[in-house]
Amino acid sequence: MDRFFSHLKQPFTSIWLCSGFVLGCFITVYTLNTAAFYIMSFAVILASLYFKPFLSVLSGFICGIFIVIFHYLIFYSASLCQIVIDKPIDAHLQIISIHSVASPYYAKVRLINVQGCSLPRFIAPLAMLSITTEKQLDVGSLLTSQVKLKAFRTVKNFDSFNRERFAFTERIIYKGRTVGKTHHLSSTSSAAIRSHYQSYISDITAGTKLQWMYYALLTGDRSKISSVDKTHLRELGLSHLLAISGLHIGLIFTLGFYTSKWVFMCTQVAIKQSMQLSKLFVVFGFCCAFLYVYLSDFVVSATRALVMLGCYLIIYLLAKNPLQWRSILFALSVVLVMNPFSLLNPGFYFSFTAVAIIFLVINQPLTIKNGLIKHSVQLFMIQGALFVGLLPLSLYFFDGVSVIGLLVNLIAVPLISLVVMPLLVMYSLLSMIVDTSYVFKLFDAVFYSSFEFIISTPHDWRWVDVRINGFKSLLYLYCTLLIGLFSPFKRFSIIPSFIFIIDWLLTPKPLFQLDLFDVGHGLMAMVSTNNKAIVYDLGPQYFARYDYVNSVLVANIRQQNLEVVATIISHQDNDHAGGLTSWKQAGYTATFEKFHPSGIKLPCLSQHFKFENLNITSLTADSNHDNNNDRSCILKISNPQHSVLLTGDISKFIEQQLVSQEVDLNATILISPHHGSNTSSSGLFIDAVNPEIVLHSSAYQGQWSFPHSDVVKRYNDRDIPQYTTAEYGHIRIKFYPQSYRLEFAREQESYWFE
CATH class of the missing domain: 1.20.5 (Single alpha-helices involved in coiled-coils or other helix-helix interfaces)
Structure with a gap:
């Protein structure tokens, strides 16, 4: 360690080493097993042969590659215990977080013992489980039960939140449910301490109008924040204030530092002149910050900020000067040693970019002599620089920016830093010995009035949807x-x-585009051209409350800057119309007029019309049929070169009827009837359509096992390529004058570890 930091006066070796390490981690995480990885590796080796400093870069680069692979093998792919999939196994679980308020609970758990095989806490895999129990479930609880596990896998779509990657970064390897009786055991001492602390904070803030905010600031637990308040915070650019990060860690460190200094000055203890009191104050401040992170259960953002603070303090104490830029690089290296897959977390880039911007601004000389004015100007410069510097990241990760965020943060950051956090810490400590709730509620009333004033900002001033592709x-x-x-x-x-x-x-521009979304067992498709779109079906709804309309369909519409001109509901089954309510709430009710002028519960209108450069034909083969599937709306989209046929859930009976009526069914792309069920896709129908490609919209390992093996065989016998959303995720086809190109979300949106 001393040898490493001996380069701080002439820091080239440590700088080169850390730079190479960061580069190695980045290249390995994002490009391993690709041509880019080998090209970059060859370039670093070649540079090290001609430039001596690059030998240190090469060493760090190799260490970065090793750390990524080692971390993956230890924490993600390998397990000390053989975990059987899809069969009941005995397991000992610890509750990490709870995502529902009643049984069956949906919770994130740590598998600390599986079939008698114990797993160390730091490598024990996590799982999302549905837990059925009569007793109250608490964070930190220990349970024993039989569980049925399977690998964590969910839908995968372009231009939408990647749940599988998020689960990977959280080390969630499995999902499943408990089977049989669940036995409750006592919580671990560490979990019990955190649980008692959270209960204490919840009790002393009970009855206040902004309890959710105080609770989040003091515990790091954001579960009490409602979806409405989350939206307010996001649109006003204030979400970062409630995610424990550098701001909060720095505040707690500062409070600890100056509190210890004040206590020492008040006690007037006699000391030796050789003692360096500043080091004692720094250590006490860091201990306070560590305790704060510990009580927040080492939230990722908080841990990252603590590491950055620790690196900065170590370098400061050893080198006797701030060395701000080196502290960022060393902190970056330490964070990546702890978990190189932190590179997949957007917060990682926001954190380090923000710190770099702050260091850059505070190093700019100011000629202003008045202290208050100088600090005010510096605060304004920091907020302005953060707004501009983080703008590209915000556009990339969140598809928009808070317009009023700069102004709001100029007020909110000093308010939280200088008033709210110190008062919350003081109140939480004083409440142990004296009741000061009446004073705190007075403060709450004043602060709530300020918050209400801020959220009264007109919606158009808050958030603008701007995206970069x-x-x-x-x-x-x-x-x-x-x-x-x-x-x-x-x-x-x-x-x-x-x-x-x-x-x-x-870049060649397609004539039109077909999107077949991955929604599990269901159907949701969209055809677009010239920034206008027609939507066909809205996918399923689960548990009478969740669907894919906002998270997938609306996200794609916004990302591609599309105007939806028409929406078709093929028929009323849940797997096709489940997202109807969300679609209306999103403001698309008027788009039903074109195909459902008499109401969406009636079959679509049979018609033929021109849509931009496309010909659209819709028809219902038998609107009086008792079978809801056979009342499906059939839609054909075509231009002189290509065509797409969507058939809903029609059966062989309707297929035969269409063929006998000599309806023009010929199509380049066919979305298989009824998800590939054996009730459909008759040989006669396939021959009439004569598709070049067939797409099946089906669930991965779904209960219906679509597409049916006989259906697959019928298409294979005719040498027609088949693709399923279950295997490939979101399927996107771009049509050009003489060709078309298929894009698959599971191929283009996946890395080597997924």
């Missing part, structure tokens, strides 16, 4: 910012924009 766009934006702000050749900042425009102009 792909990592390349993000890279172009940051290159433009860096060259324009810090390069002596500021005129060259136009080069990234020029490259971006050339790239966009050279």
